[in-house]
Structure formats: structure tokens, C-alpha cells
Amino acid sequence: MGAQLRVYKQKISSAQTTKKITKAMELIAASRIQKAMARVRAAAPFARAVTRAVSAVATHSNIDHPLTSERENIRRSAVVIFASDRGLAGAFNSQILREGLQVAELLRSQGKEPVFYLIGRKAVGYFQFRGIQGAAEWTGDTDTPHFTTAEQIAGTLIEAYERGGEQGGVDEIHLVYNRFVSMMTQSPESVRLLPLAIVEAEEKASAQVYPLYEFEPDAGVVLDALLPVYIQSRVFNALLQSSAAKHAATQKAMKSASDNADKLITDYTRLRNNARQAEITQQIAEIVGGADALASGK
Template identity: 85%
Template sequence: MGAQLRVYKQKISSAQTTKKITKAMELIAASRIQKAMGRVRASSPFARAVTRAVSAVATHSDVEHPLTTERETIRRSAVVIFASDRGLAGAFNSQILREGLELAELLRSQGKEVDYYLIGRKAVGYFQFRRMRAAGEWTGDTDTPHFSTAEQVAGALLDAYAQGGEDGGVDEIHLVYNRFISMMTQTPEAVRLLPLEVVEADAATADQAPVYPLYEFEPDPETVLDALLPVYVQSRVFNALLQSSAAKHAATQKAMKSASDNADKLITDYTRLRNNARQAEITQQIAEIVGGADALASGK
């Protein structure tokens, strides 16, 4: 019984230590979420403004720019997967990797080859373990992303897109990242970044849509697009990095809260078992004392 009591005490102590760690990590993640959400809110208006500007130039001009024109044959697609550098975030990384691989399978079923661009050590480690090739890798900047990382990623994607699928580049670019919805919900999202899609509105939608002004371009539309499109790609990539960062911190907080709750349950269960073992030991000792006293009395 004494050995069993020691085992239960060790397990209770281990669960209490684990709870201290997970509780601290939960509080750290909660403090980082607010900063990450602030960065997302700060970057979203600029990303929307750049998107509207690019859409306006593409819609109100007759220029066939390489980045806005659908290529006749799409031979190769780029899939950019936004994971994290650290784990302990529940299904955050597994769901985004699954989403990226499912998108790649869909593209292959359409007769396209796929080049992977990976952001985050978890994505890089996943591909290395399975000996899958990646066209680009970026690590170490997923917790608090910097714009310089977005510039590097956007530069590599634009270079590959300008090269074209025939010459070893890509003909379209897809982003796969976790979008922050709420503290409890982070959903994987896949969007096509390039080429841009100009959607014509039908009559019913056009009646309800706001009226935009006519545009004049200075200098010419081609020069405006050449200047705007790199900024557009950088802003969309940076916004995806920030969304993924906020979603990761929220997933970490949720996972650590669940771990703390599980540690509480373990402590309660082991405390009950320890009390039962202690009661059994006391009962056994009393029974031995009573048995010994009876034996002495009957011997007399």
C-alpha cells in the first residue's frame, strides 16, 4: 500500500507541474492574440484598398497585363502553405497541411503539376520527413511576421510566375492559410492569388452595387499595373501571414486550456485514488491491530 501511495503522489505532482506549464503557455498565447489581431486589423484596410485599386485598373482599362490575363494552358501551379514554426496548437498545422495537399490533388486531377512553397518549420519538417520536394521554404518568422518575409515570398512567387510553366515557373498561384474567425474558430482557406479574376456582374447585382467613378490613368494603365501588382501580391501574402499568426495563437490558447482542464481532471482522479488507497491502508492496519488483540486475548 505504501508503494501505491507514493506512485499516486508522484502522478499528482507531475500533473500539477504540467498544469503550471500549460496555464503559463495559455496566458502567453492570450496576450499575443491581442497584438496579432491588432496587426491584422491594421493591415486589412491597406490590403483591401490595394485590391480595389488593382481591380479598378484591370476593369476600366483594356490592357492585357501578364498578371491579370488567364494563360491558355496552365501547366504548373504554385501552392503556398502557411504553417507555423512551433507546435502545441492542436490541429492547426495538420488541418492546413491537409487542405494544401487536397488542393494539390485537385490541381493534379486537372492535369496540372504542383510546386509547393512552404512557410513554417512544421510544414518544412512534414515535407522533409516524407521526402517531398518544395520550391521554396521560409522559417523563423511565423509568430510575429515581418513585412520583409512577405517581400521575399512575393518576390519568389512573382519570379516564378513571370518565368511561366513552360520554362520551369508557374502559371497560377494559390495561397492556403488559416483564417482567424474567432477565439474558438480558425478555418483553413484556399484562394487563388494570380492571375486575377475580373468577374462581370449580372444585371441584378449591378443594380445593387455601388457606383464607382470613371478613372483616368497617369501615366498609362500598363505602368500603373506594373507598380501596383507587386504591392498587391506583397500585401496579400503579408495579410495571410498575419491571419495565420493570429489563428495559431488562438489555437495554442485553446489547446493549452484543454490541457490545463485535463490536468485538473487527472489531479482529481489521482487524489481520489490516493485517498482510497490511504483509507484501505488504515483499514488494514486497524484490522491487523484488532486481530492481534483478539489473538492475545484468546491466548490467555
Template identity: 75%
Template sequence: MGAQLREYKQKISSAQSTKKITKAMELIAASRIQKAMARVRASSPFSRAVTRAVSAVATHTDIDHPLTREPETVTRSAILLLSSDRGLAGSFNSQVIREALELAELLREEGKEVVFYLFGRKAVGYFQFRRMVAAEEWIGEADTPTFQTAVQISDALVAAYETDEAEGGVNEIHVVYNRFVSMITQTPESIRLLPLEVVDAESAGSSGQAELYPLYEFEPDATEVLDGLLPVYIQSRIFNALLQSAAAKQAATQAAMKSASDNADKLITDYTRLRNNARQAEITQQIAEIVGGADALAS
């Protein structure tokens, strides 16, 4: 009985130590998520403005630009997978990796070869463990991504897109990441980054969903304007996706650590009740032995 009491005391102490760690990590994630959300809010207007400008230029001109031209046949597709460098975030990494693999399977069913570009240690570790090859990898900045990293990623993707497929290039680029919806919800999302999808103004107007673009005058001409806008567009979209993924990761960590703290509280309550029952049983047994001994002496 004494050994059972010691076992329960050790389990209670272990659960209390675990709770201290998870509670501290929950508070750290809560403090970081505010900064991550502020960075997302700061970058989103610029990303939307650049996207709107590129769409306006491409819609109201007849430019045949390589980044907006739809290829006749798509044989190779690139997928940029954004994960985190650390775990302890619930299903954050597993759901985005599953989304990327499902997209890759869908593309393969369409007869396309898939090339992966990985961001984050979790995605890199997953591919290495399963001996899957990736074209390029970036690690170390998943919690606080910088614009320089977004530029590096966009340069690598654009270079692959502009390279002929016979020499290892790709025909289209997809981005898969966790989009921050709320503190509770982080949704895996996949977007086609290139070629840029341009909606024809007349067809959009017939559906009643056309956006009224301002009339632009291009100086020196629309081609050079589009050449300057498209790299900025790609960099801003990738940077915004990185920030969305970082904010979603902090929210997922906070939720996971709160759940772990609640589970530790439940374990402490359950083991405390079991310890009290064991101690009561031990006291009852001791009293029974004393009464039994006293009866034996009296008789």
C-alpha cells in the same frame, strides 16, 4: 499498499507540474494574440483598398497584363503553404497541411503539376519527413511575420509566375493558410492569388452585386499604373495572410493550452480520489490487523 500511495503521489505531482507549464503558455498566448489581432486589423484596410484599386483599374481598362491574363492551358500550379514554426497548437498545422494536400490532389486530377512553397518549420518538417520536394522554404518568422518576408515571398512567386513553364515557371499561384475567425475558430482557407480574377463590370451588374468604382484618370497611363499596383497588391495579400495565420496560431495555442490545463485538473482530481481510497484501505487494513492481534492475545 504503500507503493501504490507513492505512485499516486508522483502522478499528482507530475500533473501539477504539467498544469503550471500549460497555464503559463496559455497566458503567454493570450498576451500575444492581442498584438497579433491588432496587426491584422491594421493591415486589412490597406489590403482591401489595394485590391479594390487593382480591380477598378483592371475592370475599366482593356489592358492585357501578364498578371491578369488567363492562360489558355494551365500545366503547372504553385501552392504557398503557411504553417507555424512551433507546435502545441492543437490541429492548427495538421488542418492547413491537409487542406494544401487536398488542393494539390485536386489540381493533379485536372492534369496540373504542383509546386510547393513552404512557410513555417512545421510544413518544412512535414515535407522533409515524407521526402517531398519544395521549391523554396522560409522559417523563423511565423509568430511575428514582417513585411520584408512578405516581399521576399511575393518576389519569388512573381518570378516563378513570369518564368516560362518550360524553364520551371508556373501558370497560377494558390495560397493556403489558417484564417482567424474568432478565438475559438480558425478556418483553413485557399485562395488563388495569380492570375488576378477580374469580374467584368457588366456581368457583375447583372447579378446585382457590382461595386461602384470611382472614375479614374491614369497618369501616365493605365499600364504603368497597373505595373505599380500589382506588386503592392500581391505583397499586401501575402502579408495579410501571414498575419492572419500568426493570429490564428496564437488563438489555437491558447485553446490547446486551456484544454491541457483542464485535463491536468481532471487528472489531479482523479488521482487524489484514488490516493484517498488507497490510504483509507491501508488504514482499514491496519485497524483490522490490530483488532485481530488483540483478539489473538485475549484468547
């Protein structure tokens, strides 16, 4: 009985230690979410401005730019997967890896060869374990992404796109990342980055006359300058959204772990009390039995 009590005490102590750790991680993740969302909001005006500029040039000029033109024969498609460097985030990494593989399977069904570009140690480890080779990898900058990482990723993607599928590059680029919806919801999202599909802002029922644009020195030079910045901003936005979603997933997972630890502490405390009561009852029974034996022997 004493050994059983010691076991329950050890389990209660272990659950209490686990709860302290998970509670601390939950609070850290909560503070990081606010910072991550502040960065998303801060980057949004620049991204909108670049999108409007690119949309204006692509819509109101007749230039046939390589980054905006659909290629006749698409052989290879890049799939950029935004995972995290750390775990303890529930289904965050598993759902985005599953989404990336589904996108790759869809591309294969269309006769295209998927080429993986991996961001985050969890994505790199997942593909290495399964023997799938990635074209490029970036790790160590997913918790608090820096714009230099987005520049490196965008430069690699643009270089591969400009080479084309025939020269070992790619003919289109897809981004797969977790989008922050709310504290409880992180939605996997896949978007085609290149070739660009510029959509004019909301169409109105009434006839609308758009202004005439003049580009200096010409539309091609303007697009050459704008498109890399646009792609960098889209990649950086995906990094920021993935970072915010990861911290939210971590907070949710750690809160669930803390609640489970509380439940374990309650259950083991009840079992310990039952075992202690049983031990006390047994001791009383032994005392009474001994007293009866002494009384009957006289």
C-alpha cells in the same frame, strides 16, 4: 500499500507541474492573440486601398497585363502552404497540411503539376519526412510575421510566375492558410493569388455609370507598380491571419490540456485517498487481530 501511495503522489505532482506549464502557455497565447488581431486590423485599410486601386486599373482599362491574363495552357501551379514554426496548437498544422494536399490533388486531377512553397518549420518537416521537395521554404517568422518576409515570398512567387511553367516556373499561384474566424474556430482557406481575378464591388440593381479614369503615364505602368504591392499585401494578410489563428489554436489546446490536468489531479487524489483509507483499515485490522490473539492466549 505505501509504494502505491508514493506512485499516486508522484502522478499528482507531475499533473500539477503540467498544469502550471499549460496554464502559463494559455495566458501567453491569449495575450498574443490580441496583438495579432490588432495587426490584422491595422493592415486591413492599406490592403483595401490597394485592392480598390488595382480593381480600378484592371476594370477600367483594356490593357492585357501578364499578371491579370489567364494563360491558355497551365502546366504548373504553385501551392503556398502557411503553417507554423511551433506545435502545441491542436489540429492547426494538420488541417492546413491536409487542405494543401487536397488542393494539390485537385490540381493533379486537372492535369496540372503542383509545386509546393512552404512557410513554417512544421510544413517543412512534414514534406521532408515524406520525401516531397519544396520549391522554396521560409521559417522562423510565423509567430509575429514581418513585412519583409511577405516581400521575400511575394518576390519569389512573382519571379516564378513571370518565368512560366515552360521555363521551370509556375502558371498560377494558390495560397492555403488558416483564417481566424473566432477564438474557437480557425478555418482553412485556399485562394488563387495569380492570375488575378478582380471582382468589382457589389453589383446594384439600378443602372450605374462608372467614372472615366485617366492613367498617368499609362495603365501598364500603373499596374506594374501596383500589382507587386497588392500581392505583398495579400501574402502579408495571409501571414497575419495564420499567426492569429495559430495563437487561438494554441490557447484552445492549452486550455484543454489544463482541464485534463485538473481531471487527472482529481482522479489521482481520489485514488490516493482510497489507498490511504485502505492502508489505515488494514492497520486497524492488524492491531485488532493482534489484540485478539493476545487475549485468546491468556
